[in-house]
Amino acid sequence: MATPILMPKQGNTVEECILIAWKKKPGDEVSEGDIIAEIETDKATFELESPASGELIGTFCEEGDLVPVLTNIGVIGKKGEDIEAFRPSEDTPAEEVSVSSAPSEPSAAAPAATTATASAPVTKAEAESVPQAKTVSPRAKKLAERYGISTDAISGTGPGGRVIEADIRAYRATAPRLSSLAKELVKDGYRMPQKGTGIGGMVLSGDLGKPGIPLSNMRSIIASRMMESLQEAAQFTLNASAPAAPLLAARKEIKAQKGKPGFVDVNLNDMLMYITTLGLAESPDVNAELIDNKIYQHDDVDIAFACDTPKGLLVPVIKEAQKLSLPELATRLKTYAQEAVNGNISPDLLSGGSFTVSNLGNLGIESFTPIINAPQVAILGVCAIGLKPVKTSEGVQFVDHIGLSLTIDHQAIDGAVGARFLKKLVERISTFKLSTEISHV
Amino acid sequence: MYDLIVIGAGPGGYEAAIHAGKMKKKVILFDKKYIGGTCLNVGCIPTKTLLKSAHVYHDCKESGLYGITTSAPKFNMAKVQARKKKVITTLTQGVEGMLKRSKVKVVKAAATIIDKGIVEAEGKTYKASNILIATGSAPAVPPIKGIDSKGILDSTSALGLTKIPTSLVIIGGGVIGLEFASLFSDLGTKVTIVEMLPNIAPGIDTDVTSHLKEGLEKKKVKFNLGCAVQEVKNKTVNFKDKNGTKRSVKGEYILNATGRRPVTEGLGLENIGVNTNRGNITTSDEGKTNIPGIWACGDVTGRCLLAHAATAEGLVAVNNMFGTPTTMRYEAIPSVIYTNPEVACVGKTEAQCKDEEIEYTVSALPMAVAGRFTVENEGKFGMVKVLVGKAYGQLLGVHMIGSHCSEILQGAVTMIECEMRVKDVKDIVFPHPTVSEALKEACIHAG
Ligand SMILES: Cc1cc2nc3c(=O)[nH]c(=O)nc-3n(C[C@H](O)[C@H](O)[C@H](O)COP(=O)(O)OP(=O)(O)OC[C@H]3O[C@@H](n4cnc5c(N)ncnc54)[C@H](O)[C@@H]3O)c2cc1C
Numbered sequence: 001m002a003t004p005i006l007m008p009k010q011g012n013t014v015e016e017c018i019l020i021a022w023k024k025k026p027g028d029e030v031s032e033g034d035i036i037a038e039i040e041t042d043k044a045t046f047e048l049e050s051p052a053s054g055e056l057i058g059t060f061c062e063e064g065d066l067v068p069v070l071t072n073i074g075v076i077g078k079k080g081e082d083i084e085a086f087r088p089s090e091d092t093p094a095e096e097v098s099v100s101s102a103p104s105e106p107s108a109a110a111p112a113a114t115t116a117t118a119s120a121p122v123t124k125a126e127a128e129s130v131p132q133a134k135t136v137s138p139r140a141k142k143l144a145e146r147y148g149i150s151t152d153a154i155s156g157t158g159p160g161g162r163v164i165e166a167d168i169r170a171y172r173a174t175a176p177r178l179s180s181l182a183k184e185l186v187k188d189g190y191r192m193p194q195k196g197t198g199i200g201g202m203v204l205s206g207d208l209g210k211p212g213i214p215l216s217n218m219r220s221i222i223a224s225r226m227m228e229s230l231q232e233a234a235q236f237t238l239n240a241s242a243p244a245a246p247l248l249a250a251r252k253e254i255k256a257q258k259g260k261p262g263f264v265d266v267n268l269n270d271m272l273m274y275i276t277t278l279g280l281a282e283s284p285d286v287n288a289e290l291i292d293n294k295i296y297q298h299d300d301v302d303i304a305f306a307c308d309t310p311k312g313l314l315v316p317v318i319k320e321a322q323k324l325s326l327p328e329l330a331t332r333l334k335t336y337a338q339e340a341v342n343g344n345i346s347p348d349l350l351s352g353g354s355f356t357v358s359n360l361g362n363l364g365i366e367s368f369t370p371i372i373n374a375p376q377v378a379i380l381g382v383c384a385i386g387l388k389p390v391k392t393s394e395g396v397q398f399v400d401h402i403g404l405s406l407t408i409d410h411q412a413i414d415g416a417v418g419a420r421f422l423k424k425l426v427e428r429i430s431t432f433k434l435s436t437e438i439s440h441v
Numbered sequence: 442m443y444d445l446i447v448i449g450a451g452p453g454g455y456e457a458a459i460h461a462g463k464m465k466k467k468v469i470l471f472d473k474k475y476i477g478g479t480c481l482n483v484g485c486i487p488t489k490t491l492l493k494s495a496h497v498y499h500d501c502k503e504s505g506l507y508g509i510t511t512s513a514p515k516f517n518m519a520k521v522q523a524r525k526k527k528v529i530t531t532l533t534q535g536v537e538g539m540l541k542r543s544k545v546k547v548v549k550a551a552a553t554i555i556d557k558g559i560v561e562a563e564g565k566t567y568k569a570s571n572i573l574i575a576t577g578s579a580p581a582v583p584p585i586k587g588i589d590s591k592g593i594l595d596s597t598s599a600l601g602l603t604k605i606p607t608s609l610v611i612i613g614g615g616v617i618g619l620e621f622a623s624l625f626s627d628l629g630t631k632v633t634i635v636e637m638l639p640n641i642a643p644g645i646d647t648d649v650t651s652h653l654k655e656g657l658e659k660k661k662v663k664f665n666l667g668c669a670v671q672e673v674k675n676k677t678v679n680f681k682d683k684n685g686t687k688r689s690v691k692g693e694y695i696l697n698a699t700g701r702r703p704v705t706e707g708l709g710l711e712n713i714g715v716n717t718n719r720g721n722i723t724t725s726d727e728g729k730t731n732i733p734g735i736w737a738c739g740d741v742t743g744r745c746l747l748a749h750a751a752t753a754e755g756l757v758a759v760n761n762m763f764g765t766p767t768t769m770r771y772e773a774i775p776s777v778i779y780t781n782p783e784v785a786c787v788g789k790t791e792a793q794c795k796d797e798e799i800e801y802t803v804s805a806l807p808m809a810v811a812g813r814f815t816v817e818n819e820g821k822f823g824m825v826k827v828l829v830g831k832a833y834g835q836l837l838g839v840h841m842i843g844s845h846c847s848e849i850l851q852g853a854v855t856m857i858e859c860e861m862r863v864k865d866v867k868d869i870v871f872p873h874p875t876v877s878e879a880l881k882e883a884c885i886h887a888g
Binding site: 179180181182184185197198199202204205206 | 767768770772830833835858859860861862864865
């Protein structure tokens, strides 16, 4: 009768162990008590003795596998004996168990009492095929701390690239020695250098890189929103430019009125926001959001604008912007921007937009690929004013142009739709007249 | 064509030449005066030799403290000078032997750099891919009226005195001035120090220097601190004290110990455009000058005027020349003042910590916490002071005064060089009974 080799249960808290190495291979003769494998738990590395004498007729896991305790990992018996009866969790063959489900979700077929045996070992091949954050076995972590080694620099050879004790030992054999102080600093997150400048290459405190600065709450939010946007939308950017003379003329007129009663300072950005609002009011395709395969067109132009604040990007929304006159819009923009910078803007004003404008023109940007403020379907980037050669009856002339970069979500809008919207904006800019806009109020 | 030309055979130059020679490089070494440079001939070694004789003389006079009665000892200057010469000869011969064994060609002549990679000496030219400048320093002559007149001693001539002065005025309370003050006061000379700064031995921990001042005052050394010398005339030093009052002090001899200046005259730096700063050759931590292939080390760089620093810089330069990149570390360069009592320091001072905004704690203990100190030093004072980083407990600085502290300093150097924490020092076994145990105690005391 064949004897199964169990992954032993090492104390009450250990639920799984790593099979570091097989010391025997299938076909080898073994005697009871022979060392057949090396195993690592989060507390110790130990040797596994053969439970019986005979031949190692089969193994069920590979070196580096993370195996729940009390799982059969192999069989000792006579040549030719059937080993299949001992294979763990037959209903969920190892090949089909995914990394994420293995440790946490017991398979339905397994008897409830032996939760630990329910999930089959994760094979190395599978683990490698699933990209995931690096994990470090608790024991490896402890050892790394003792030696003052940062695990950042170590590539793990355990399942799923898990860093195991053996990796720490291997790394330490070749890694530079750290001074006592440097070790303390590494524990505090300072980073290991390429090499040390101390005696015999010893790593000194001055050789270490400063610890990473964790993202602020706000940055983390920006980071995840940006990544989500890029992952969930089919973004592409259209670039165009519009003659800027009408805007510049308007700006000059406004400046001239400075000091008059009821004067509102309207700058280029205000005009562009205003023109974009007018354009959006006529383009429901663009003034929309895409949520769960449904397009929600907004009746109002709830225009959002990217605002650079000391703490990072904020995007206030001006609701029903189509109802505002140019001076009203300009005033609203200034108020919201100031509140965003001061950090006292109401959170209600930071959501619910239907379209976003990001202006990097004052920083001299000539064109860029703005990232959509999801789930909106488009964003307009406003760029710097620069000279562009234009063919006229008197030959080629250099004319001021303002750059526009429109990113659209191709899931919701086709290129031609985006292009037509951009064309509309270009036309509105090139025919912009302050007198009409102001009297329009 | 040589791999390396070294100019100057002081501890910077000769050690570098030997190191390169051992690497099987073709090396030639020039010195216009002597093998061993300032250190062996007119610096470290001769001062320490004279100080040793003064020490023995002093101990003989104090032998009663240890239960020994002798007749009054006599200090025989001629014999002491003869021993000094013998020591210098023994040591320079030793250096010459090492140079020979490392196959370094030695030329006793002044060298001038005439172009990149080309040096001229005695009308002959020599070519090399690297030139290491190690021309050292010489006594500085400050702009004080009469200080360069005949009969004013500098450290070199003071080392050659054949009689014990009855009185000596030393201008400058730095390391060199203090060592001469200790030497001659032990021999019975009436010594007066005139120093411009408010403290002696600038750069050294001020607790240590105040104990040193007390120690020397016991030997009747007079200190005029914060006093600017105006003129030296008729064996009299005229100065203004810290209140602006004009005063003067007369001495049989006057010693100018105001500092050192880099030696670059006749070296031809201007021929290749080597950058200097107030005469000191500017170098990187790798020993490079601004001109590729031209390196410098030691006193001529003005970075750290100590023999062992010169050597370390020279070795770093050679390593970088021939493919083992290294950088000079100045964090754990030890310094010693060989006065009686002697001073030994390494690492940061409190002033430096404050300057660099490093939070630290201080632990200072009398050396008598180590039994051996009491055994060895009847009625004498000693102190160990350690500075420890607040956050991590690493040893930042060790500052000591007391007999034999120079010999235990190396332990502290290693600890600081390896960035040990006081916690780690506690795990080291120190021999008992030795004075070094005071260092361990100070570390334990620190937390
Ligand atoms: C009185 C005194 C006591 C000292 N005590 C100590 C001490 O106890 N401990 C300590 O660490 N330091 C001490 N020093 C300092 C120490 O002597 C110097 O730091 C050390 O000698 C510097 O070494 P160096 O190789 O840079 O130059 P140096 O030792 O000055 O050697 C330079 C050499 O270059 C030669 N040279 C110059 N120009 C040329 C040229 N153009 N061509 C050829 N050769 C040239 C010179 O002749 C000289 O031999 C003392 C110094 C003095 C003066």
